Amino acid sequence: MINTTDTNTRPSSGILTMMGLNRRQRTIITTAVIGILLLSIILGGLLLSNERITTNLEARNQAPSFSHPFGTDWLGRDMLTRTIKGLTLSIFVGLIAAAISTIIALVLGIAAATMGNRVDTIVTWLVDLFMSIPHLVALILIAVALGGGMRGVVIGVALTHWPSLTRVVRGEVLQLRSTEYVQISRRMGKSRWWIAAQHIVPHLIPQMLVGLVLLFSHAILHEASITFLGFGLSPHQPAIGIILSESMRYLSVGMWWLAFFPGLSLLIIVRLFDILGDNLRKLMDPYNAHS
Amino acid sequence: MLLKGENISFGYNKGSLVLDNVSIAIAPGEVVGLLGPSGCGKTTLGRILAGYQLPEKGVVTIDDKPLPTVGFNPVQLIFQHPERAVNPRWQMRKTLNEGWHPSDDLLEELGIEKQWLTRWPNELSGGELQRFCVARALGPETQFLIADEMTTMLDAITQAQIWQVVMRIVRERNIGMVVISHEAHLINRLCSRVVDFKNINSPDLFLV
Numbered sequence: 001m002i003n004t005t006d007t008n009t010r011p012s013s014g015i016l017t018m019m020g021l022n023r024r025q026r027t028i029i030t031t032a033v034i035g036i037l038l039l040s041i042i043l044g045g046l047l048l049s050n051e052r053i054t055t056n057l058e059a060r061n062q063a064p065s066f067s068h069p070f071g072t073d074w075l076g077r078d079m080l081t082r083t084i085k086g087l088t089l090s091i092f093v094g095l096i097a098a099a100i101s102t103i104i105a106l107v108l109g110i111a112a113a114t115m116g117n118r119v120d121t122i123v124t125w126l127v128d129l130f131m132s133i134p135h136l137v138a139l140i141l142i143a144v145a146l147g148g149g150m151r152g153v154v155i156g157v158a159l160t161h162w163p164s165l166t167r168v169v170r171g172e173v174l175q176l177r178s179t180e181y182v183q184i185s186r187r188m189g190k191s192r193w194w195i196a197a198q199h200i201v202p203h204l205i206p207q208m209l210v211g212l213v214l215l216f217s218h219a220i221l222h223e224a225s226i227t228f229l230g231f232g233l234s235p236h237q238p239a240i241g242i243i244l245s246e247s248m249r250y251l252s253v254g255m256w257w258l259a260f261f262p263g264l265s266l267l268i269i270v271r272l273f274d275i276l277g278d279n280l281r282k283l284m285d286p287y288n289a290h291s
Numbered sequence: 292m293l294l295k296g297e298n299i300s301f302g303y304n305k306g307s308l309v310l311d312n313v314s315i316a317i318a319p320g321e322v323v324g325l326l327g328p329s330g331c332g333k334t335t336l337g338r339i340l341a342g343y344q345l346p347e348k349g350v351v352t353i354d355d356k357p358l359p360t361v362g363f364n365p366v367q368l369i370f371q372h373p374e375r376a377v378n379p380r381w382q383m384r385k386t387l388n389e390g391w392h393p394s395d396d397l398l399e400e401l402g403i404e405k406q407w408l409t410r411w412p413n414e415l416s417g418g419e420l421q422r423f424c425v426a427r428a429l430g431p432e433t434q435f436l437i438a439d440e441m442t443t444m445l446d447a448i449t450q451a452q453i454w455q456v457v458m459r460i461v462r463e464r465n466i467g468m469v470v471i472s473h474e475a476h477l478i479n480r481l482c483s484r485v486v487d488f489k490n491i492n493s494p495d496l497f498l499v
């Protein structure tokens with residue numbers, strides 16, 4: 001099976017192909033590399049001291065150099081440190097929000113598929129309702145209603161990202177319940193719980209994991225967006241959205257690095273999570289997993 | 292001990308019945324063939340007899356008691372497409388042992404090789420998978436076996452192999468068997484009694 005998107009989604013596949021590795025080994029290596037990269041950013045954000053982001057007026061407005069690869073801002077703070085700390089915060093916000101979203105999707109999806117017509121109608125209606133409102137609008141409404149800040153952003157992102165995954169889970173469970181092997185299992189005398197644990201859940205776990213990772217990149221982007229618009233995290237926190245919105249004022253005086261590097265980093269992180277999700281799906285799909 | 296379907300009616304669309312007041316009875320050790328063209332209701336009757344579908348009217352009884360809805364069903368159905376009847380995320384060993392633990396002798400008889408047990412379903416052919424489905428359905432509590440186009444998708448040699456073993460086991464254990472097929476030669480060769488679906492919809496015709 002040749003997948004034509006492989007070369008696009010995996011930056012290092014060229015070199016790894018030359019090393020004589022098969023597709024599965026290449027995917028595993030790429031996934032591991034991305035995982036380590038993301039982990040090191042989180043660790044970096046947690047371990048970097050605040051020394052480099054204290055006000056240092058002697059070093060302000062410096063263009064990128066060896067001592068400050070991302071430049072410094074109008075208060076002399078090192079932009080690399082701020083960016084990494086901002087990304088770490090974004091990743092945490094995204095992780096919590098995506099996890100809550102996934103749990104909501106799992107509960108609602110299974111409920112819709114197993115608890116009868118009325119529950120199904122209500123859940124489907126809720127999904128349609130939430131999908132018909134633009135994410136960002138609903139997100140701003142919820143975040144503002146909850147008074148903004150970290151709590152508002154997390155709850156806002158969590159409450160707006162479950163619908164598409166709920167649909168997937170509902171469809172998956174409905175389809176599984178009607179498969180011949182599940183029906184045979186009932187005739188083999190297996191209980192509903194046994195079937196749920198042995199037949200249904202193993203099919204859902206990969207979906208959940210992939211859904212979680214793919215939601216993650218959405219959550220990060222939306223967190224940055226509403227923070228940028230001023231409805232999100234407070235300006236004291238080193239969030240990417242804050243950095244970007246502050247830097248807007250300095251762009252016209254030619255300090256391009258204030259927005260460029262943090263923005264690019266955000267883009268790369270989101271893309272990495274996307275690739276990670278795609279790779280996980282490839283590794284867990286039974287039609288690919290052991291070929 | 293009879294497997295009986297009494298006055299069974301079933302339709303997929305309102306107003307048109309596939310099965311209209313059909314009665315059928317199968318005795319242990321008997322091999323009954325259901326013969327008829329596609330879409331005439333053979334499979335539907337098989338599914339109803341095995342408890343996969345509830346009839347709109349009528350009842351299915353075994354030993355004059357309704358079919359059990361929990362526990363191992365004494366009426367086991369073998370499907371036409373083995374690749375749909377096994378969980379693609381399970382190794383074959385788990386699928387094989389879902390209902391009971393078939394003995395090594397049975398596996399050997401059915402031509403199931405030991406190394407297949409650790410394979411995934413997509414690594415085996417249709418014929419190999421169907422052997423697993425047959426072994427899985429032949430549990431000690433199985434009293435009736437319904438083979439719905441069991442070997443239609445397989446090549447002639449595999450068909451002959453599987454039928455030979457199944458017929459021998461059915462005879463040995465006095466299992467009642469229903470063979471559903473549109474293949475008149477197969478039915479005539481295997482069955483002691485043939486029900487032709489052309490005249491199925493006249494009641495009480497097929498009671499033993």
